[in-house]
Amino acid sequence: MPSNIDRYKKDFERLLRDAVLIEQSFSYSCFGKEYEAAVLKSYKGDEDAAKKHMDALPNFSTTYQSWYSECLALIKQLLPDRLNDFIRHYEKPKGRKDIGFENYRIEDALQGLRITRYGDEIVADPRSATSHLQQQVAILRSIKARFESSLFDIRQLVQADLLDSELDAARELLRHKFMRAAGAVAGVVLEKHLAQVCAARNIKLTKKHPTIADFNDALKNADVIETPQWRFHQHLGDIRNLCDHNKSTEPSAEQISDLIGGVAKVTKTLF
Structure with a gap:
């Protein structure tokens, strides 16, 4: 029977693999044609391969929620001192009165929230949450060091x-x-x-x-x-x-x- 450490490692590796697809899916949903052009370039103009790549991407909204919940459980157990940071990148700040680039979160992006002023100037939209998703993935990645560190209390x-x-x-x-x-x-x-x-x-x-x-x-x-x-x-x-x-x-x-x-x-x- 696998130990708890083995099970945690297996879960961590799966969530890390999922994170790559989730980041790509988010980029596709936010940047559209720009992302398509970048993928096509990476496949050296092979349109069939680029299309196959994009068709294989999961739906961000549904996949992210499941990934986030599983990450919470893993971080709570293995990296509890970073749990609040991980949540902060997702949740809307409490007591937020105005919405701008600085306080826009992944939760807003999942709702498709788009803030403009003067009619068409974009103040914040789902692209504003890109760095928050990147930070969540970085926090998840840091768990690997806990497995490998001699200072990790098991x-x-x-x-x-x-x-x-x-x-x-x-x-x-x-x-x-x-x-x-x-x-x-x-x-x-x-x-x-x-x-x-x-x-x-x-x-x-x-x-x-x-x-x-x-x-x-x-x-x-x-x-x-x-x-x-x-x-x-x-x-x-x-x-x-x-x-x-x-x-x-x-x-x-x-x-x-x-x-x-x-x-x-x-x-x-x-x-």
Whole structure:
């Protein structure tokens, strides 16, 4: 089974390949005839080859949205200090009153927004977002250095592999009807992950031996998670406690399955 690092590398390489096509597609949609002329020149006047190249380009508007969402997830995990920069190149600035070249963003380009003055003078149009797309691709490319750098902290990725293995063990216990043992293992995985998230975000806890509830409360108080997610973690913790402490009520297979599935979701979505 491939490790999390291998999966991240594979996703990174695919997104980087897609980025080349997305940049070309954006240039084609923005510059039209100028882009066609440049492609034709690159193919040394071979019109058939140039046409084949342009016909193969994806639709920018639909392809970009999917690419952007996947990039967000990857950058959030591997390059979190650049996540806000990546988003800033896409989103309209909050509180923007007037639109000009300086504050025009990819989100505006996707809407086809075109700003003019004095009738026909173009102030900003989709071409104004070209540098923002280039910067997003540059941020994505910088992930490669994180894979290769000896300074890259891979503790989170290694722990993610370990937690995956422990969840697989919990699933196997459930398959053999060892309900309490399966729930206890899944509960430990949840506690470890919440502890790691708190540590990564420098959230200090005063208790010497904090529980799932303590980590959950700390994350909510630090505005890392919102109330619905806090309640979800609380629900998972309640099932775990049923396995560990309440000997009068036997946990059901459905409860344990919900616990294991819920913990798997948390480990893949909360960082």
